[in-house]
Amino acid sequence: MSSLHRIWAVTAKELKQLSRDRVTFGMVVMIPLIQLLLFGYAINTEVRNIPIAVVDLSGSALARALTEQVRVTQVVDIRTHYHTPREAEAAIVAGTVRAALVFPENLAQRAAGGEPLAQWLVDGSDTIVGSALLALRTMPVHLAAGGPRGAYSAASPSFEVALFFNPERRSEVNVVPGLTAIILTMTMILFTSAALVRERERGNLELLITTPVHSLEIMIGKLVPYVFVGLIQITIILGLGMTIFQVPFNGTLGNLVAVTLAFIGASLTLGLLISTIAKTQMQAMQMTVFILMPSILLSGFMFPYDAMPRPAQYIAEVLPATHFMRLIRGVFLRGAEVSQLQGDMIWLLGFTAIMLAIATLRFRKTLD
Amino acid sequence: MNDAAVEARGLSRHFGDIRAVDKVDLQIPRGEIYGFLGPNGSGKTTMIRVLCGLLTPTAGEVRVLDLEIPRQAEALRRKIGYMTQKFSLYDDLTVAENMRFMARIYGLQRSAAKQRIEDLLGHYALTSMRDRFAADMSGGQRQRLALAVATLHQPTLLFLDEPTSAVDPENRRDFWEKLFDLSDAGTTILVSTHYMDEAERCHQLAILENGRLRNQGSPDELMTQLDSRVVEISGSDLRRVKDRALSLPLVQSAAQQGLHLRILMSPDTSDPLSYLRQGLANDSLSFSMARPSLEDVFVAATQEQHSS
Numbered sequence: 001m002s003s004l005h006r007i008w009a010v011t012a013k014e015l016k017q018l019s020r021d022r023v024t025f026g027m028v029v030m031i032p033l034i035q036l037l038l039f040g041y042a043i044n045t046e047v048r049n050i051p052i053a054v055v056d057l058s059g060s061a062l063a064r065a066l067t068e069q070v071r072v073t074q075v076v077d078i079r080t081h082y083h084t085p086r087e088a089e090a091a092i093v094a095g096t097v098r099a100a101l102v103f104p105e106n107l108a109q110r111a112a113g114g115e116p117l118a119q120w121l122v123d124g125s126d127t128i129v130g131s132a133l134l135a136l137r138t139m140p141v142h143l144a145a146g147g148p149r150g151a152y153s154a155a156s157p158s159f160e161v162a163l164f165f166n167p168e169r170r171s172e173v174n175v176v177p178g179l180t181a182i183i184l185t186m187t188m189i190l191f192t193s194a195a196l197v198r199e200r201e202r203g204n205l206e207l208l209i210t211t212p213v214h215s216l217e218i219m220i221g222k223l224v225p226y227v228f229v230g231l232i233q234i235t236i237i238l239g240l241g242m243t244i245f246q247v248p249f250n251g252t253l254g255n256l257v258a259v260t261l262a263f264i265g266a267s268l269t270l271g272l273l274i275s276t277i278a279k280t281q282m283q284a285m286q287m288t289v290f291i292l293m294p295s296i297l298l299s300g301f302m303f304p305y306d307a308m309p310r311p312a313q314y315i316a317e318v319l320p321a322t323h324f325m326r327l328i329r330g331v332f333l334r335g336a337e338v339s340q341l342q343g344d345m346i347w348l349l350g351f352t353a354i355m356l357a358i359a360t361l362r363f364r365k366t367l368d
Numbered sequence: 369m370n371d372a373a374v375e376a377r378g379l380s381r382h383f384g385d386i387r388a389v390d391k392v393d394l395q396i397p398r399g400e401i402y403g404f405l406g407p408n409g410s411g412k413t414t415m416i417r418v419l420c421g422l423l424t425p426t427a428g429e430v431r432v433l434d435l436e437i438p439r440q441a442e443a444l445r446r447k448i449g450y451m452t453q454k455f456s457l458y459d460d461l462t463v464a465e466n467m468r469f470m471a472r473i474y475g476l477q478r479s480a481a482k483q484r485i486e487d488l489l490g491h492y493a494l495t496s497m498r499d500r501f502a503a504d505m506s507g508g509q510r511q512r513l514a515l516a517v518a519t520l521h522q523p524t525l526l527f528l529d530e531p532t533s534a535v536d537p538e539n540r541r542d543f544w545e546k547l548f549d550l551s552d553a554g555t556t557i558l559v560s561t562h563y564m565d566e567a568e569r570c571h572q573l574a575i576l577e578n579g580r581l582r583n584q585g586s587p588d589e590l591m592t593q594l595d596s597r598v599v600e601i602s603g604s605d606l607r608r609v610k611d612r613a614l615s616l617p618l619v620q621s622a623a624q625q626g627l628h629l630r631i632l633m634s635p636d637t638s639d640p641l642s643y644l645r646q647g648l649a650n651d652s653l654s655f656s657m658a659r660p661s662l663e664d665v666f667v668a669a670t671q672e673q674h675s676s
């Protein structure tokens with residue numbers, strides 16, 4: 001009995017302390033709440049609204065009718081029309097669209113002969129997107145308005161599909177580069193988020209801020225070692241990915257290093273900002289998890305960005321991991337140049353600068 | 369150039385309802401060892417932090433080394449050394465690494481830093497433990513390391529916050545030798561303490577209690593102020609005598625010290641001995657005037673305020 005009393009005494013005390021620690025208390029409530037909402041939206045693996053382009057070389061009414069039939073499936077969202085398949089391929093490399101539907105000049109002939117009507121050019125670097133588009137291969141189509149459905153079936157598919165970058169649709173190809181985003185998010189933010197807090201807790205900070213060292217110097221000084229940590233980590237992940245899983249590296253080292261540094265910068269400075277907000281190492285840890293969970297769920301790592309509902313996409317756009325996910329898949333798997341993906345790159349660099357500025361401003365050299 | 373190293377007028381620092389420092393006026397001359405004497409929670413650390421520019425005063429004016437604080441705190445940082453109450457160097461760095469780190473922070477030139485560190489290691493008897501982790505050192509060793517680091521850049525003003533609280537008496541004596549060396553070399557030293565023996569070594573003292581400045585002056589001056597107010601009583605059953613004595617209106621405090629009862633009389637007592645003889649009316653007791661100690665000064669300073 002007295003044991004139960006003691007347990008209750010401790011429990012009551014912990015609850016009391018918890019209720020007074022606003023941040024921890026907030027996290028206790030917010031983490032399940034927000035994660036539940038995010039999961040609820042994002043776990044919908046029914047893929048919709050994949051951005052695609054249409055290339056109609058036939059210029060026929062039939063092509064327009066087929067395009068409309070593809071559109072109403074809602075699996076795809078037709079963003080643009082190109083004149084040549086090459087333009088479409090370039091757009092796929094740049095990540096503006098994930099696939100292109102190409103109608104050949106001899107569309108009418110093919111329809112008459114029961115051959116596949118058109119070709120899908122698909123970015124296979126995201127396997128979920130690839131699968132969704134592959135499913136369209138055998139979709140039933142009306143050849144004439146109001147007419148009967150054509151004799152297209154699994155045996156004689158309505159479309160041909162050319163899967164780029166990952167023709168065998170091996171998920172490792174997609175997962176390994178994506179994993180770099182997740183692991184870097186986790187470690188980079190984790191390392192730096194505790195950086196200042198630890199010094200404050202151990203009393204080091206009181207001495208440090210009595211010296212002539214500038215806030216920005218402390219900030220950057222703390223970040224630099226982790227840039228190397230990040231580079232080592234990504235080398236390990238991609239190196240193992242290439243050797244063990246035969247993930248193809250289709251890009252150049254320069255592009256890879258550039259996007260990686262931008263992302264490391266964004267993650268480290270975000271961690272640093274957390275460090276200026278958190279009062280204890282425990283709080284820093286909780287805030288890190290708070291960033292990490294949506295980064296895993298919403299960045300396009302687990303579920304395709306395009307298939308997520310709008311609110312989830314808005315949140316995803318705020319996360320550095322989302323931008324890095326696009327960049328790394330682009331430069332690593334599709335051989336894209338940074339210049340083709342400059343929107344995400346500029347976003348990461350801007351984010352880094354802003355986080356560093358806020359962290360430095362927040363960090364006062366006083367104990368007030 | 370001003371004579372005072374530190375000048376404060378109406379200095380206050382509150383934390384919510386707590387007045388950690390409350391309307392303090394200070395004038396600390398250059399070149400002296402100046403002590404803040406006060407019990408725990410009396411505001412010593414807060415005072416030092418405000419003077420260093422680490423805490424913004426709630427009210428009042430502060431000038432330290434002719435710089436207006438906190439506005440010019442950044443300029444002050446090169447000129448001061450600060451030894452925090454809690455050891456604040458890095459436990460997971462060695463002695464030499466800690467010193468090198470701080471030398472770099474203070475922007476010492478490479479070769480100059482090297483020489484300075486060697487000198488300090490020698491001067492503070494740390495040479496043999498240069499590769500020891502700070503975490504693995506004794507209280508006295510850590511304190512010497514902290515002082516060595518605080519003086520690394522040869523500051524003109526040193527703040528030492530209870531520097532000897534984790535140190536045995538012998539190390540404490542050695543430590544004070546080092547402080548006198550620094551003082552002789554022209555460094556102004558501000559040291560907080562709650563030890564009377566330590567306070568007695570200071571050139572000047574400020575007695576703090578509950579954030580208020582209760583009294584200040586040299587230890588001798590302060591003790592002389594109490595001449596003819598301290599009485600020693602010896603005899604039997606001193607515990608009962610103490611209770612009786614405390615009930616007398618002119619008795620300010622009574623404390624048993626070994627075989628004696630030490631009585632502090634209020635300032636307006638004309639003849640303490642006969643007053644006590646009459647008041648206590650106990651023939652077995654013997655009474656004598658005693659030389660005031662710093663402890664008496666402290667008790668007097670803190671109790672007068674309560675009774676008034």
Ligand SMILES: Nc1ncnc2c1ncn2[C@@H]1O[C@H](COP(=O)(O)OP(=O)(O)O)[C@@H](O)[C@H]1O
Binds near residue numbers: 406410
């Ligand atoms: N950061 C703070 N927040 C709230 N109260 C504080 C803070 N620092 C000190 N105090 C309070 O101010 C008073 C003086 O503390 P301090 O300056 O540390 O005294 P000392 O150093 O003489 O022991 C104490 O009551 C303490 O609790």
Ligand SMILES: [Mg+2]
Binds near residue numbers: 412530
């Ligand atoms: Mg203190």
